[in-house]
Amino acid sequence: MNFIKRIFGLEKRDGWSALEAIMLAGAQTSAGIAVSPETALRSPVVLASVRILSEAVGQLPLHLYRRGADGAKERAKDHPLYHLVHDLPNPWTTSAEWRESMMAAVLLHGEAFAHVGRGRGQVIEIVQAKPRTITTDQDAFTGEPVFKATAGDGRTREIPREELFRVRLTGPHPIHPLSLTHEARDAIGLSLAMDGYAGRLFAKGARPSGTISVEDKLDQAAVDRMRESIRLANAGGESGGTMVLENGAKFSALQFSSVDLQFLELRRHQIAEIARVFRIPLHLLQELERATHNNAESMGQQFLSLVVLPWLTRWTQALARDLLNPGRTAGIFL
Known part of the structure; x- marks a missing residue:
């Protein structure tokens, strides 16, 4: 693997394989920051967007229904699957936590898998699989998806479709999902770069709050004393302290420049850019600069009908496809 690291110029860290390092290099952005599904969560906008959508899906009740003879429906509480999807998919995970x-895995990786345990033809347990442990390929003849699971020791085995529950965000490929964090990695990387720049700026007190002028030339000892006074008064947690000036030095405060204002505007633009990818209204991300009561209410309604509802449809149809047995669950639906 040494030649691979030389080609890509990679530095291997503790616990990283060469393959993981190559994948990280492939996620490098124009801003010079590598963005992966995990590092994308360092962006407050991505983190908030993922939480908003995942909690919106998780807080809604999930019921199993039975169709009556006259077309009426009632909750099928006596069905074994009802308890799993409504209460506990497995003994250590609640339904809300599982969903x-x-x-969150779908939003970050484009798809999420869960192992489906069956007994006597009925689903008895649903356990979420770790991201990236299950890969998808396409059968060259039938076009059907082929799933393979990778164990911790590197061994792989093919998994029948009946043993998996899968939710994915569809893209141009009929089998492979669309990863939002991968497609929007440049926007996320720029947001992370600006956050890092702002953090370093304030940590070191790099932005001058003003200028100091003197009438006469200072010797090196006076310059050193004044520099230390400025550092102690403005660096890091000491920002806002009192400076001690000498030799008639005068301090003149600086106002925000057009460059400063442009930086703030660019940060607001990146919030909107990432929100556009996840289709999150800006007022839900606490970006209220242009929000009014009327447009916030309207955007909230559109968020439910145009964003949350499509996700609920994906979930409902995936649950019916992977968990309901047509031969044994006639008249049962979600």
Whole structure:
């Protein structure tokens, strides 16, 4: 693997394989920051967007229904699957936790898998699989998806479709999902770069709050004393302290420049850019500069009908496809 690291110029860190390093290099952005599904969560906008959508799906009740003879429906509480989807998919995970975690994985990776345990033809347990442990390929003859699971020791095995529950965000490929964090990695990387720049700026007190002028030339000892006084008064947690000036030095405060204002505007633009990818209204991300009561209410309604509802449709149809047995669950639906 040494030649691979030389080609890509990679530095291997503790616990990283060469393959993981190559994948990270492939996620490098124009801003010079590598963006992966995990590092994307360092962006407050991505983190908030993922939480908003995953919690919106997780907080809604999930019921199993039975169709009556006259077309009426009632909750099928006596069905074994009802308890799993409504209460506990497995003994250590609640339904809300499971759906929120699965939804977060879909938003970050483009798809999420869960192992489906069956007994006597009935689903008895649903356990979420770790991201990236299950890969999808397409059968060259039938076009059907082929799933393979990778164990911790590197061994792989093919998994039948009946043993998996899968939710994905569809893209141009009929089998592979659309990863939002991968497609929007440049926008996310720029947002992370600006956050890092702002953090370094304030940590070191790099932005001058004003200028100091003197009438006469200072010797090196006076310059050093004044520099230390400025550092102690403005660096890091000491920002806002009192400077001690000498030799008639005068301090003149600086106002925000057009460059400063442009930087703030660019940060607001990146919030909108990332929100556009996840289709999150800006007022839900606490970006209220242009929000009014009327447009916030309207955008909230559009968020439910145009963003949340499509996700609920994906979930409902995926649950019916992977968990309901047509031969044994006639008249049962979600």
